[in-house]
Amino acid sequence: MSFCKVVIACFVIALVSGCASNRASYDYSAYKNSDPHSILVLPPINESSEVVAPYALLSHVTQPLAESGYYVLPVALVNETFKANGLPIAEDVHAVPPQKLYEIFGADAALYIRIKEYGTSYVVIQSETMVEVSASLIDLKSNELLWEGKAQASSGEQRHKDDNWKASLVLAILDQVIDTVSDKSFVVSKTAVHRLLSAEQRNGILYGPRSPKYGAPEVH
Known part of the structure; x- marks a missing residue:
C-alpha cells in the first residue's frame, strides 16, 4: 500500500472514530436524582390520521416499562379514570398540572407520548407500514424533565423485483390492502414502543428498582 493510501486510510478511520465518540449521550x-419507581402513562396525543393508533400504543407500553423495572399503573384503568372525570381528549390530559396528577394517582413520574406517524402508505410500487413515536418522562412532584426520546419502526419489507412492472404494481396494491385490513401497524408499533421505552436501548430510560440491572450504567 502506498504512503498516500495509508494516510487516507488513517484519516478515514480517525474521522469515523471521532464521529462515533462525538455522538452525544443523554x-x-x-x-438519577429523581429515581422514579412508578410510572403513570398518559393517553398518547395522536398526530397521525389513524384513530386506532393511541389504543395500539397503550396496549404495548406496559411490557417494556415493566421489564425495565418499573411499576406501571394499569393503563386501561388510568384512561377510563380520565374519561370519567371529563377528560376524554389526550391534549386535555397532558395539560393537567403534574402535581395534580401526583395527588390523584400517586405515581413518581408520568410518561407523555406523541404519535408522529402510524399506518400504511403506498409509494410507487411498494407499500410500507411506518410507526413513529416520541415520549418524555416528567417528575410529578417537581415537574422536572427526567428523560425524552423518540423511535420508529417500519415493515421494511423489500419487495421482490419483477421484470413485469404491471405484476409488481398489482402485488404492491394487494400488499397495501392486506397490510391495512390486517392492521400491520399494530405489530410494527410494538417494535417502535420497545425501541422507545426499553432500558436496553441507547439513550433510553434507565433500569428501574424492580430490575436486577437497577443502577447499572446507562447504554451508550
Missing part, C-alpha cells in the same frame, strides 16, 4: 442527572 444527561441522566435529573433522572
Whole structure:
C-alpha cells in the first residue's frame, strides 16, 4: 500500500472514530436524582390520521416499562379514570398540572407520548407500514424533565423485483390492502414502543428498582 493510501486510510478511520465518540449521550442527572419507581402513562396525543393508533400504543407500553423495572399503573384503568372525570381528549390530559396528577394517582413520574406517524402508505410500487413515536418522562412532584426520546419502526419489507412492472404494481396494491385490513401497524408499533421505552436501548430510560440491572450504567 502506498504512503498516500495509508494516510487516507488513517484519516478515514480517525474521522469515523471521532464521529462515533462525538455522538452525544443523554444527561441522566435529573433522572438519577429523581429515581422514579412508578410510572403513570398518559393517553398518547395522536398526530397521525389513524384513530386506532393511541389504543395500539397503550396496549404495548406496559411490557417494556415493566421489564425495565418499573411499576406501571394499569393503563386501561388510568384512561377510563380520565374519561370519567371529563377528560376524554389526550391534549386535555397532558395539560393537567403534574402535581395534580401526583395527588390523584400517586405515581413518581408520568410518561407523555406523541404519535408522529402510524399506518400504511403506498409509494410507487411498494407499500410500507411506518410507526413513529416520541415520549418524555416528567417528575410529578417537581415537574422536572427526567428523560425524552423518540423511535420508529417500519415493515421494511423489500419487495421482490419483477421484470413485469404491471405484476409488481398489482402485488404492491394487494400488499397495501392486506397490510391495512390486517392492521400491520399494530405489530410494527410494538417494535417502535420497545425501541422507545426499553432500558436496553441507547439513550433510553434507565433500569428501574424492580430490575436486577437497577443502577447499572446507562447504554451508550
